[in-house]
Amino acid sequence: MKKNIAIIMGGYSSEYKISLKSGNVVYNNLDKEKYNAYRIHIFKDKWVFVNDMEEEFSLDKNDFSVLVNETKINFDCVFNAIHGAPGEDGYMQAYFELLDIPQTSCSMYQAALTFNKRDLLATLKPHGIKTAESYYLNLGDTIDEDTIVARVGLPCFVKANKAGSSFGISKVYKKEDLKAAIDNSFNEDDEIIIEQYLDGVEVSVGVISYKGETTVLPITEIVSENDFFDYAAKYEGKSQEITPARISKDYEQKTRKLAKQIYDILGMKGFSRSEFIFKNDEPYLLEVNTVPGLTNESILPQQAAEAGISMEALFDNAIKEALRN
Template sequence: MKKNIAIVMGGYSSEVNISLTSGNVVYNHLDKEKYNSFRVHILKEKWVALDASDTEYPIDKNDFSFILNGNCVAFDCVFNAIHGAPGENGMLLAYFNLINLKHTSAPFYQMALTFNKRDTLSVVKEYGIKTAVSVYLNKGDVVDLDKIIAKVGLPCFVKPNNAGSSYGISKAHTKAEMLPALEKAYKEDAEILIESFLDGPEVSVGVIQYKGAIKVLPITEIVSENDFFDYEAKYEGKSQEITPARISEEIKIKVEEVAKKVYSILNMSGFSRSEFILVDNEPHFLEMNTVPGLTENSILPQQAQAAGISLKELFDNAIESALN
């Protein structure tokens, strides 16, 4: 008997449209012979399931079911394709946990932890993982720019603590650029992370659970046409994403080991894509994405393809891992 799968997409953040794109790719590639899959839009104004003709059916939040042609459709598993809140920050996963509904992401605490850049860095540092020097601010804090610059130096990165897809991030080259950068970041989040500039190649590493084991996918080298890997570089073609990365076998092994260690330290499961800067051939961890982009052109699917894993296999494995 076919399993009923909800592909949740949308969300409450600036990444809503990116999530809808990812979710539709998952929907199009899931095995229709194996699953009854439904797109479910989780939006601020509504939670609705969609049929093949895009007719909307309200989701009953008591048990995450809906009525189709007079019959109640209950789900066996949820495929989480929500970037940002509430899918990537743990909120929705905690709800699924309460109603005993299986899903493809890590447990809600791990999702909440990894969505918070500061807290993630605090954990991995204790295990000897190299990171940038950073300063943390809450909205309303008194800002001493001279003190911040003395610690992190210039240029530096100013970013929202809880956000994705490079929304709200700036690279400040001078003291005069710091306050506008803070204002931009505060539009996305009430918590800010200011980090020292790490000078070196950027690489992105997908680590997933695949067929019951932790698997490190081929590494991607990021070459941005812009000053850094910002939204334009990520989504509007202003970068090269080279898979496999142009690094030596020695450095490749080192990056793989660190990425796998970070995945294990954070008690992760399901999908992840971590970003590193190579400083003097040493990987410095930036952040982890637990609901990475899932379109055909996104980095993690590119890496899976390089590993010989099709999107159909990648998504099917996520569901089977969740169900089992």
């Protein structure tokens, strides 16, 4: 009997357009012989099932069901394709856990932890994970540019603490430009992180649970045409994403080992994609994404393809792993 799969997409953050693209890629690649796939749009003002004729049917949040032509549909599994809130920060994970509905991403605690860059880095540092020097600000804090520059140097990156797809991030070269960059980050979040600039090779590595085993995918080297790997570089073709990465065997082994170590330390499941920059021949962690992009242009599907895993197999496995767990 075919399983009913809810593909949740959209969300409450600036990443909702990318999430809709990811969700539709999942929808188009699920085996229709095995699954009844439903596109579920999650927005602050509505949770709706959208059929192929773009008709909308409201979800019952009490049990995450939908009534279509007087037939109630419940779901066997949820495929999480929401980047940012509320799909990557733990809220949807907690909701489905309460309803006892399997879902494809990590659990609530891991999602909340990894979504908060400051907490993630603080958690991993005792395990010897190297990170850039950083400075934290909360909305309303006094901004002391001299202290910030003394801590992290110039240039530096100013980032929203809980945001993805490079929203709310700026590279700052001059002290007098810090205030504008900080204001930009506060447009996305009420917490920000200011980090030392690391000048080195940037790589991204996906780690997934595949057929019951933690699997490290081929590494991607990121070469941005812009000043850094920003939104345009990620989604508008302003970068080269080279898989497998053109790095030494030593770099590759260090990165693969570290990415798997992070996945295991955090007790992850589902998809993850970790970003690193090499400094003094060592990988420094930038962040971990637990609902990475799943569009045709996205890094993790490129890595899976290099490993011989098709989109259909990648998504099918995610559902099987969720149901098995």
